[in-house]
Amino acid sequence: MKPVVGSQLSQLFDSLMTGNFACLSVNLNQNGRFVAELQAELQNIRTDKELEAMVENQKFEKGKWTRFNILVVSYLKFCQNVNPWSVWESSDLIFNYYQDLTNCLLNDSFPVDPLVTLFQDTTEYVIPLARELDSNYRELGTRQHQFLAHVSSVITKLFNSIKPRYEEPALRFDELPRKQQILLYTANRLNSIYMQIDSPASCANIFKNVKPKSAIQNFSQYPGRERIEYRYLLGRYYMLNHRVSNAFHQLNSAFALLIKCSAQTAGNAAVQRNKQRILRYLLPAGILFGKMPTPEICQLHGREMAQKYLALSHIVKSGSLHRFHVWLAQNEHELRRKGLLLVLLEKCPLLIYRSLIRRVIIDFCFPSDTNKISYSFLANGVQFSLGSLQGLKPIYSAIHAPENVANVLESLVNLGLFKANCFPLSEQCVFPKTDKIDYIFPSVNERLVAFFPLNSDDFWLDN
Amino acid sequence: PAAAAAPPLPSDVRPPQVLVKTLDYIVNNIISKLPDCEGFLWDRMRSIRQDFTYQNYSGPEAVDCNERIVRVHLLILHVMATSDVEYSRQQELEQLHKALITLSEIYDEVRASGGQSPNEAEFRAYSLLSRVRDPEYDRMAQSLPQSIFDDDMVQLALCFRRILSNSTYSERGHIKTENGVNLYKRFFELIKLDVVPFLMSSFLEVHLNEVRFYAVKSLSHSINKKHKPVLFDFLRTELMFNNDDELIKFCEYYSIEQNQEGVKLTSLSHHSHTIPEKSPLKQSYLEVVNQKLFKSSPKELIDCGKPNIDTIPFSSTK
């Protein structure tokens, strides 16, 4: 017996025939009324078989596109059974639908391009939903990050199906097939999820594959907001891997582009929040890279965070290990949550020692016209810089000590941050005879760029 | 070979209680026969871990066994470095690393279900030292609960990671990162202290040759090219060699010139502690660490943890 096709259903099928896929949306905020009407109509259909037969009868794409039929059935099942009052009860339906939708996009021999917008919209819909469900994983009895991990596995399939176009010449953005146009979008969604589910190592594979998959002429042709997010995520990824120069380069580019792209919308709250997000990683990366933020930045983005980093940059510049350790201890909780505590703990001190030794040379060697300084004199300086260790945890009290001076001088000399020769036996340091302090202590970021070159795989991002 | 073997029959897999007893027997009767029984211990401990894996069991017995197995491996590392008995350090480290990964996974699970493993801090500390240059482990450390993060063992491990963070470290596949200070002096200063327990010291000794190599490299690249040779006494003390003989062997391995005056640091031409065409330098040990070992019996060292039963609150067990 053939099921009766109601008026809403025939409207749906007509739309699909003409390639209008927006009606397949499961977002109740947008498509709720239509879904509700379909739900009413679908109540007299008893079995999945009936639904399937009904969809097959429509002969979409001459009945050859099986995955599309599966998608439509999946959508109808969602309409039939969705409980608008429970995300949890409806989650199976939604995630099955999302998977079936993505499956449609994998095989390029069918007209997949019109579905791309629906895929993007649905992705924007399911990610917050998955996050919401995951935040209740204990009550639900699911695994931690289960839903977001599932979403990422679905998006990965799409990402992998975006084929590089070896033979054909590169195209402008607006000439690209829709699937190629969302390459950066899918990469961003994946990397963002990996960061959220505590699996940033998975980002490596995505970052590595974007360029080979890209059929675009220049990176700069991708939409501005996608480029900004891409570099933001790449910068954070480098920061997590302690690759300071690379992190700085990407985050600084992201920030510059955001300022540029939002010149007319700078007051917008989302723009403001995105700036804060970038600055949260850009400021520490910049300081570790030997850059001093300008105070104007704090006026411009006058949040607490910018003020804090301005304080840190002063501490690094003045050479006080004690203030540095206290600063870390005071901000420990927040820094730990952002994964910044240990990279700062590890990589600020060399710069602090540099400032300290530089200061001592200006104050004590230059006036007496000497180009030598003894380890023991500097050790007194380090002792003073360390101050009282009382009440500080081992990570703030057990690494640095006055006796480190010899090793610190060697490290500074080795990295070209201090032009000098060490004399370990007579325990002194000899530097060039000059009254130009900048000759003895070359610019930090110039030296760092020379020793830690930027990743050449990223050069195409600058074009 | 083990990977290709068919999975064992269920009847051949020992249940958790039996595995605990097996390890008890090993700890009580076999480890005192180190260094000779190293190969046997390695094999028995691996098979205990495998039997847990086969039955996909991660209860208290599995935690207990994996924890004690890690400690045995750490003990072995030091003992073997002090002896002439042949062994594969790389295989010891590999099993140790695997046991630590198993433990980390179980600790995460226990916490996800609202529990707390009593010995977690100690083994998180070892994990942090098992991949001392992998930033992924810093990420892990920063996400630990405050009480674990603040534990002395974890804090010490985090200190040692910074102390070893030197930017001139060079090895295939390793990406150098900025501003790493090479604090080798501090490494030797700390490892001497009693606050660093024997098992942790033993794990740190794994890096001894490398710490010394980068110390020489650091000195060599920071002194004047015409610098005179440095006295054996100076280097022996500075790099904590147990005697001149060890220092000479070290210099010979890295083709560092010596004469009657001492060691010619500027003659060092290697950039990495690993020399591809040579078999690695035998791992060294420190007399100060050996002294720590004498303070307790092997059994005391291995069985020092708190029991793992009741780690998961009753209400949240499924």
Add this chain to the structure above:
Amino acid sequence: MSLEKQQQNTLEEDDEFEDFPVDTWADSETVKEAPDVPTNLWKEDWDDVEVDDDFTKELKAELEKHKQ
């Protein structure tokens, strides 16, 4: 948790980038990344300005005592 309201309820995941309005011309190919924009973000050379705070003064006073 209701399906219709969930998007407003979602806890703001702090680090996740948000969609935001882009200037209309911003997506066009003509916009290259402008190198001149962030100049006010960082000082040209941080060694140009010497820090002269209480720490550096106290350090100097302390080291005067140890002068060779």
